[in-house]
Ligand SMILES: O=C(O)CCC(=O)N[C@@H](CCC(=O)O)C(=O)O
């Protein structure tokens with residue numbers, strides 16, 4: 001078993017035979033890194049050396065099962081670490097989120113897992129499904145990992161978007177409450193090719209908000225491109241992201257810089273939920289993310305309610321009329337600036 005894992009088959013085995021990982025496995029690589037597998041798709045690496053690593057990094061992917069490019073990136077990184085071609089400098093936890101949804105090439109099986117964090121998995125009496133159980137398991141894995149050692153905490157939850165986007169790569173910066181946005185993090189994201197940032201202004205039940213709020217982690221939902229089936233991604237489009245992540249986990253001090261003028265900062269202006277069965281978007285299905293509209297344009301409607309652009313230049317992000325009733329069907333964003341930044 002250890003041999004199979006060390007040959008780089010972790011994700012394949014997790015998907016093909018999850019029962020192999022019903023009990024935990026621990027072993028040490030030739031370079032001394034300790035490998036812990038606590039469940040299918042959950043693997044962490046602890047660097048064993050006298051001077052303790054100063055970053056604890058969570059990389060998650062496949063929280064939506066059909067968002068394959070980030071899964072391929074993380075699978076490659078895990079393979080590289082297990083086979084010794086990548087030597088870590090910091091402790092890293094990899095989470096392959098929704099394995100059953102990957103198998104059916106869908107966003108989710110029963111319920112959108114990225115609405116089930118911060119305890120939402122346990123709300124709604126008697127409601128249990130695989131996604132709820134997994135969301136709790138992922139939360140527990142993040143908690144154990146962050147609490148297992150000192151160091152600044154990071155969580156990049158890697159996704160791809162359903163629609164094409166005018167700004168192909170972008171990240172959601174979860175609502176920070178009283179904390180200050182980090183210029184170093186914006187620089188890291190820019191090094192990944194992510195130069196469009198959406199500032200969320202409210203609490204959510206997403207995975208990145210969970211790590212940000214509960215663990216004061218630098219945490220982001222990172223959208224690296226468009227959803228495509230396994231094997232159909234042009235991996236050249238993800239090379240910058242893969243290189244920057246590799247530097248982050250292998251270099252003691254990786255500190256890229258950024259000129260703020262190179263970034264497009266937006267803030268979320270409206271979070272529009274679907275409240276009724278009949279919910280309609282007033283633009284074409286192939287309208288890309290970040291398409292903007294003049295003030296007063298009707299963007300969506302449902303019986304008794306119209307949702308309009310409140311400002312000139314208000315743009316749509318993540319429109320989806322088919323979400324479950326009560327869930328977010330559309331974000332609108334407006335250009336913004338970041339005046340106060342940490343280094
Ligand atoms: O393209 C879409 O409509 C969805 C892409 C996606 O999965 N986005 C995340 C964003 C999470 C966040 O707001 O931080 C999601 O909807 O879960």
Ligand SMILES: [Zn+2]
Nearest residue numbers: 064067159160
């Ligand atoms: Zn997603």
